[in-house]
Amino acid sequence: MKNSITLIFCFLLLMVIYARPTIAQEVVVFDILIVRYDRIYKCNCNFINAEDESQYDYVDGSIRGPTQWGNLNPEWAACKNGVEQSPIDLLYERVNIDPNLGQLQINYKPSTALLKDRGHDIMVEWTGDAGSIQINHKSYKLLQSHWHSPSEHTIDGLRFSLEQHLVHQRTDPILGNITAVIGILYNIGKPEAFLSKLEKPIKFIIDGQTVIDVGRVDPNYIKISNKDYYRYMGSLTTPPCTEGVIWTIDLRVRTISLNQLESLRAAVHDAPNARPLQPLNDRKIFIYKLKHREDYVESS
Numbered sequence: 001m002k003n004s005i006t007l008i009f010c011f012l013l014l015m016v017i018y019a020r021p022t023i024a025q026e027v028v029v030f031d032i033l034i035v036r037y038d039r040i041y042k043c044n045c046n047f048i049n050a051e052d053e054s055q056y057d058y059v060d061g062s063i064r065g066p067t068q069w070g071n072l073n074p075e076w077a078a079c080k081n082g083v084e085q086s087p088i089d090l091l092y093e094r095v096n097i098d099p100n101l102g103q104l105q106i107n108y109k110p111s112t113a114l115l116k117d118r119g120h121d122i123m124v125e126w127t128g129d130a131g132s133i134q135i136n137h138k139s140y141k142l143l144q145s146h147w148h149s150p151s152e153h154t155i156d157g158l159r160f161s162l163e164q165h166l167v168h169q170r171t172d173p174i175l176g177n178i179t180a181v182i183g184i185l186y187n188i189g190k191p192e193a194f195l196s197k198l199e200k201p202i203k204f205i206i207d208g209q210t211v212i213d214v215g216r217v218d219p220n221y222i223k224i225s226n227k228d229y230y231r232y233m234g235s236l237t238t239p240p241c242t243e244g245v246i247w248t249i250d251l252r253v254r255t256i257s258l259n260q261l262e263s264l265r266a267a268v269h270d271a272p273n274a275r276p277l278q279p280l281n282d283r284k285i286f287i288y289k290l291k292h293r294e295d296y297v298e299s300s
C-alpha cells in the first residue's frame with residue numbers, strides 16, 4: 001500500500017514538473033513578445049498596452065522615468081545614447097525655409113479601426129487601408145493615431161495643451177520599415193471634429209475597457225495643413241526611442257474643447273505623457289510655407 005502511495009505521489013510530481021513551461025517554451029513566448037514589440041516600434045511610438053505600462057513612466061526622478069528609459073532595457077539604449085532624439089523645441093530662429101519640400105500630399109480614406117488603451121495613451125489603430133501620405137515621392141501608409149498631453153514638441157519654448165501623432169510607415173527593400181509621424185498641436189478652444197466622433201468609445205475606455213471596435217473611422221476629420229509645416233529627423237518619443245523617424249509638425253495650432261482634453265486625460269488616469277525636450281545637436285529644422293503668414297493659431 002505504502003509503495004502504491006509512493007508511486008502515485010511520484011507520478012503526480014512528474015505530472016507537475018512536465019506541466020510547467022520548459023525554458024524552451026518560455027523562450028518561444030519571449031520571442032513572440034519581441035516580434036510584437038519589433039512590429040510595434042517600427043509602427044512608431046508606444047504600442048505598449050495597459051499590462052505593460054509599468055515598464056516605464058513619465059515621472060521626473062522616478063526609477064522608470066524619462067532619464068532612466070535608456071537604462072531599463074538594452075533594446076532602449078537609444079533613449080540615452082541617441083543623438084537625434086524627439087521631441088525638440090522648434091525654435092523659429094533656427095529653422096531653414098525649404099520651398100523644395102512642397103505641399104504635403106495627404107490621401108486618407110475612411111477605414112475600420114479599433115480604439116485601444118495602451119496604458120500611457122490611447123490609440124486609434126486602423127485595421128483596414130486608411131490611406132497614406134507622400135514624402136519625397138514615397139508613400140507612407142497611415143497606421144494609427146494617439147495623443148500626448150501636454151504637447152511633446154514646443155514652438156519657441158511654448159508648450160501646448162495637447163499633441164496628436166499620426167503614425168505612418170513604409171517598408172523599404174533595403175532599409176526596412178521607415179516611420180513618418182505628423183504632429184498636430186492643440187490649445188483649448190472649439191471642439192475638435194475627430195475627437196467628437198470618438199466621444200462614446202473614449203468614455204468606454206475611461207470605464208475600463210481596453211479595446212473597442214469603433215467601426216469605420218475617417219482620418220480626414222483631422223485638420224492638417226499641407227501648406228505650412230516643420231520637418232526634421234528625429235526618433236520615437238517613447239521607448240525604444242528608435243531614430244530615423246521623419247517628423248512633420250503642422251505649423252497651425254488647432255483647438256480642442258476643455259471637455260475633450262479632460263476625457264483624454266481621464267482615459268490615461270490624468271497622468272502627463274509627454275517626454276521632456278531632447279537636444280537638437282547639429283540637426284537642421286526645415287520649414288515649408290506656401291505663403292508668408294504670421295498668425296498660425298486658430299481663434300477660439
Ligand SMILES: [Zn+2]
Pocket residue numbers: 045046146148165237
Ligand atoms: Zn506619440
